[in-house]
Amino acid sequence: MSRTPARRPTMKDIARRAGVSESAVSFALNGRPGVSEITRDRVRRVAEQLGWQPSTAARALSGEGSATVGLVLARPARTLGVESFFLQLxxxxxxxxxxxxxGLLFQVVEDVEAECAVYRRWWAEHRVDGLLVVDPRAEDPRPGLLDELGLPAVMIGSAATDPAAEPVAHPGISTLWADDAGAMASVVEHLHGLGHRRIVHLAGLPELSHTQRRMRSLRTEAARLGIPGVRSVPTDYSDTEGAAATRRILAESEPPTAIVYDNDVMAVAGLAVAAERGVAVPSELSIVAWDDSVLCRSTHPGLTALSRDTAAFGRHAAEQLVALLGGAPARSIQDELPRLVPRGSTARPSSG
Structure with a gap:
C-alpha cells in the first residue's frame, strides 16, 4: 500500500510538480545556465510552494558549508568499549x-525502537542529511521509516538471506555487505580439514541478519561435509557472556573440540576459560575468532581469526553515503570477503 512520504521535499518532487527534468531543477535552483528564465521562475515558484530548502550536505560537498550525517548503535553499551570492530569502522x-x-552525529541506544525514535527526532530537527545504519535485521522497521522520512542512508550489512541475489529494494538506501556465509564456510572447512567433528559457534545477537547467515552457513557446511556435532549458541557479544557460555560448554559430558566465537573479545575470554579449566589450546580445544584484532595477535597462543580491513569497510560505507548525498542512485555493493588467518589456536584435535 503506497503512502505519501512524510519527508522534506526533494528536487525529484519539484521536477514532478513543475513538469521538468531533475537536471533542469538543479540548473534552475543553483543559478546555472541551461534553462530558460521562464522555466527557472516556474521551478523556483514550485520549490517555494513545497517548502524546499537546499540540503546542507549538498552545499558541503560543493565546498559551500558543512553538514552532518548520523550513526546510531542499538547495542548494549557495555559491549562497545572493548570491541575493536566499531572503533575501526x-x-x-x-x-x-x-x-x-x-560531521558525524553518534548515539548509542538500547534497542531498534529507540533508534527509530532518534531518526524521527533528527529528521524533525534537521540535524542530519543522511544516515549510516548498522546491524540489519530480518524484520527491520528502519528501511521503511527512512523511506517515509526521505533520509538517504547506507545500510552496513544486508537483511537479505542472499544479498548477492536480491536487487536494491529502497531507492534512497545503498547497501554495503560482506559475505558472512562464505566466511563461515571457510572456517568450517579449515576445522574439518584438521579433523574436528564437534564444533560450537558462540554467536552474537540472534536477531541480527549476519548472525542468522553465519548460523545457517554453519549448518549447511556441516551437512555438506558430514559433521553431525555442530550447533550455535547466541550471546550478547560481551566477554562476560562469552566466558559463561564457554564454561557451560566445556563442562558438558562430550565437549566440543573447536569453538568459533563471533568476535575477538569473546574469543579471548574463551581462551582464558580454557586455561582456567586446564583445557589445552589447541590440542584439546581449537579456537577461532571473527574479526581479527590486536587482541587476537597478542594472546598465547595467537588466535586463528577472520581478518578484513574494517577501517576500509567504514571508508567504503561513507563513500557510498557521500555519493547518495550528491545525487547518485542507491546501490548494493559486496565488500571484501573476510580471510581466515590460521595461528596457534587451531590444530588437529588430540582425540575425536
Missing part, C-alpha cells in the same frame, strides 16, 4: 566524512 567513516567537510 568509525575511524574509517570519519576519515571520509572529514575529507568532505561532513
Amino acid at each position: 568509525v575511524s574509517g567513516i570519519q576519515e571520509v566524512l572529514s575529507h568532505h567537510g561532513l
